Amino acid sequence: MSSPKTRKITVGALTRVEGEGALHVRVCDDRIEDVRLSIYEPPRFFESFLRGRAIEEVPDITARICGICPIAYQMTSVHALEKALGVRITPEIRQLRRLLYCGEWIESHVLHIYMLNAPDFFDSDSGIELAKQYPDEVNRGLRMKKIGNRVLEILGGRAIHPINVRVGGFYKAPSVGELTSLLPELQWGLEAAIESARWVAGFDFPEFDSPVELVALQHPDEYPMNEGRIASNQRNPIDVDDYEQHFTETHVAHSTALHSHLGDEQSSYFLGPLARLYFNHERLLPPARRLVEQLCHTWPMTNRFHAILARSIEVVHAFAEAIEIIQGYSTLSPPSITYQHQDATGCAATEAPRGMIYHRYQITASGEVQASKIVPPTSQNQKQIESDLRGFLPSLLERSDSEVARECEKLIRTYDPCISCSTHFLKLTLERL
Amino acid sequence: MNASATRKRLGVFKFASCDGCQLSLLCCEDELLAVADKIEIAFFLEATSHIQDGPFDLALVEGSISTAEDIKRIQRIRKQSRVLVTIGACATSGGIQSLRNWADHDEFVRAVYASPEYIESLSTSTAVADHVAVDFELRGCPINQHQLLEVILAFNAGRKPNIPSHSVCMECKRRGTVCIAVTKNQPCVGPVTHAGCGAICPAYDRACYGCFGPAEQANCPPLSQHYLHSGTSPKQMVHALRNMNSVARVFQIESDRIESSTHDDTKQ
Numbered sequence: 140m141s142s143p144k145t146r147k148i149t150v151g152a153l154t155r156v157e158g159e160g161a162l163h164v165r166v167c168d169d170r171i172e173d174v175r176l177s178i179y180e181p182p183r184f185f186e187s188f189l190r191g192r193a194i195e196e197v198p199d200i201t202a203r204i205c206g207i208c209p210i211a212y213q214m215t216s217v218h219a220l221e222k223a224l225g226v227r228i229t230p231e232i233r234q235l236r237r238l239l240y241c242g243e244w245i246e247s248h249v250l251h252i253y254m255l256n257a258p259d260f261f262d263s264d265s266g267i268e269l270a271k272q273y274p275d276e277v278n279r280g281l282r283m284k285k286i287g288n289r290v291l292e293i294l295g296g297r298a299i300h301p302i303n304v305r306v307g308g309f310y311k312a313p314s315v316g317e318l319t320s321l322l323p324e325l326q327w328g329l330e331a332a333i334e335s336a337r338w339v340a341g342f343d344f345p346e347f348d349s350p351v352e353l354v355a356l357q358h359p360d361e362y363p364m365n366e367g368r369i370a371s372n373q374r375n376p377i378d379v380d381d382y383e384q385h386f387t388e389t390h391v392a393h394s395t396a397l398h399s400h401l402g403d404e405q406s407s408y409f410l411g412p413l414a415r416l417y418f419n420h421e422r423l424l425p426p427a428r429r430l431v432e433q434l435c436h437t438w439p440m441t442n443r444f445h446a447i448l449a450r451s452i453e454v455v456h457a458f459a460e461a462i463e464i465i466q467g468y469s470t471l472s473p474p475s476i477t478y479q480h481q482d483a484t485g486c487a488a489t490e491a492p493r494g495m496i497y498h499r500y501q502i503t504a505s506g507e508v509q510a511s512k513i514v515p516p517t518s519q520n521q522k523q524i525e526s527d528l529r530g531f532l533p534s535l536l537e538r539s540d541s542e543v544a545r546e547c548e549k550l551i552r553t554y555d556p557c558i559s560c561s562t563h564f565l566k567l568t569l570e571r572l
Numbered sequence: 573m574n575a576s577a578t579r580k581r582l583g584v585f586k587f588a589s590c591d592g593c594q595l596s597l598l599c600c601e602d603e604l605l606a607v608a609d610k611i612e613i614a615f616f617l618e619a620t621s622h623i624q625d626g627p628f629d630l631a632l633v634e635g636s637i638s639t640a641e642d643i644k645r646i647q648r649i650r651k652q653s654r655v656l657v658t659i660g661a662c663a664t665s666g667g668i669q670s671l672r673n674w675a676d677h678d679e680f681v682r683a684v685y686a687s688p689e690y691i692e693s694l695s696t697s698t699a700v701a702d703h704v705a706v707d708f709e710l711r712g713c714p715i716n717q718h719q720l721l722e723v724i725l726a727f728n729a730g731r732k733p734n735i736p737s738h739s740v741c742m743e744c745k746r747r748g749t750v751c752i753a754v755t756k757n758q759p760c761v762g763p764v765t766h767a768g769c770g771a772i773c774p775a776y777d778r779a780c781y782g783c784f785g786p787a788e789q790a791n792c793p794p795l796s797q798h799y800l801h802s803g804t805s806p807k808q809m810v811h812a813l814r815n816m817n818s819v820a821r822v823f824q825i826e827s828d829r830i831e832s833s834t835h836d837d838t839k840q
Binding site: 299 | 590591639642683686775776783
């Protein structure tokens with residue numbers, strides 16, 4: 140009998156992801172012995188220093204968890220705090236919050252599609268490199284992204300860490316003129332997003348389609364952004380209030396991001412645009428729904444490499460919904476609902492661009508945070524990424540170390556992992572024992 | 573002429589941060605491809621998988637120093653870089669994560685992580701300038717993307733960046749916003765805060781919360797005395813100065829001064 144064939148591969152830095160992490164893989168003969176996605180982004184202790192801060196400061200502080208999806212953190216914070224305070228916002232405030240979410244989905248998704256993910260399908264190193272091959276497409280992407288940022292700037296004050304979100308609503312309502320001035324660009328953006336989705340649908344997609352528990356918010360009337368029940372393809376729907384009874388977090392040695400599990404069996408689960416589309420495609424607005432019929436040839440669509448297509452379809456929806464909201468906007472009076480401080484606890488889940496995000500706050504009658512819990516989407520996807528890599532690696536083992544690393548990075552990138560959220564390198568170490 | 577032989581080499585590096593400031597470069601949608609023609613992006617993990625070694629003509633550093641490894645890494649980056657510029661509040665003045673500097677670090681770790689022994693972090697989050705020489709500090713949480721472009725183009729041309737260092741008040745006046753501190757008695761820190769955001773908060777009917785850090789020659793005590801005498805609580809005033817730029821020297825000194833005088837009052 141020959142001795143076991145050993146091999147060790149290291150990828151120093153995972154690129155085109157947000158945040159810093161590493162991947163360690165150990166292989167003995169053809170058996171994958173260990174896969175560890177490690178996030179070595181330094182911890183920043185948000186839940187610790189939120190204690191004692193005024194609840195009014197919370198959306199400004201939690202925005203700083205992530206520069207790519209600050210709206211998701213702000214929205215989830217204010218929804219959870221409003222739940223604790225018993226504040227019921229007006230339908231008009233709710234619509235403007237959805238408009239903010241549309242802006243963030245456009246900006247974040249288009250960044251990922253054109254700058255981070257699309258280069259993988261052309262063996263290109265970056266979006267800037269890709270622009271030499273496909274100048275019209277990349278410039279189209281950059282212009283779409285700019286429109287998303289423009290929505291955030293008008294409604295939120297600025298694109299990164301907006302300043303207009305508050306508990307109860309907004310500091311200042313936008314004027315009808317300010318919002319309608321966005322319409323010509325949004326109309327262009329809608330057409331561009333449809334073209335963009337068709338371009339993406341023509342990519343040569345690798346296959347990786349292992350069974351997975353899909354989890355996303357589901358809402359009876361609308362595509363979920365800021366509200367809904369937690370749907371799964373393997374269990375009954377879960378109320379957001381019961382989140383912590385079903386979802387648990389554990390601290391593993393190789394990561395500063397906590398690992399999330401679902402159910403008694405502690406299973407991994409899959410969040411993000413593919414999961415959202417699975418549960419909610421019927422409630423996409425017509426231009427996006429037509430694209431699902433025309434472009435999504437397999438259903439359910441769970442090939443991880445199709446995430447870029449799901450993201451592209453969501454961008455179409457976000458443009459269409461932004462137009463609808465602005466066309467229906469008349470005024471916002473008052474811009475926010477007043478409230479009384481009280482001892483209470485409240486939680487909320489919303490859909491960040493990368494998937495479901497959960498916050499809980501315990502607050503005091505003097506209006507301070509006593510305790511909080513913040514669960515970002517990437518930490519929830521971490522276990523599923525490891526499990527996917529375990530399933531994906533055997534098909535790659537004949538190839539060179541650098542190719543194995545490159546293909547693993549591509550799979551990880553389909554998740555659009557936002558590692559800053561927890562804590563920016565993804566380092567791949569492959570040990571073949 | 574071979575453009576690539578004469579292009580200067582840019583490195584973008586990240587420490588503890590939210591990614592927002594380096595994202596500002598990717599948010600320069602109209603200028604990004606033009607900048608990439610002028611300057612060689614040699615190291616920028618978020619944007620490109622083509623990773624090159626130093627030396628770098630210009631290093632942009634995002635994030636604060638919060639682990640022992642960070643200290644070694646920033647020193648290596650400094651040695652490889654002709655010009656080093658910090659971008660944003662974290663790299664320039666510690667970031668929101670520097671709130672730990674006033675807390676019991678071990679307790680902070682225990683409050684978030686079940687197995688504190690797995691966590692390797694320093695008890696403080698500090699500015700890059702506390703560890704290595706910094707050639708220019710670009711302020712803001714997040715930085716202003718137009719100011720970032722100005723910094724890159726200025727260093728590429730070998731001149732000093734033209735970044736105003738006056739307070740937010742000047743921007744408010746230019747924008748024609750009615751003073752929120754005077755008319756609404758809100759504890760706006762705009763008078764001591766560095767310009768750059770365009771005075772957005774007062775334009776959206778709220779007080780400036782100082783996310784660009786202190787303006788040049790900011791004089792904090794008279795401002796906080798005024799607010800403390802007109803209904804702002806000491807805790808509120810401390811928190812107004814102690815958020816994204818809490819270890820910026822003048823903010824730190826003033827927030828500590830208010831806190832210690834409050835304690836003295838309690839003793840009396």
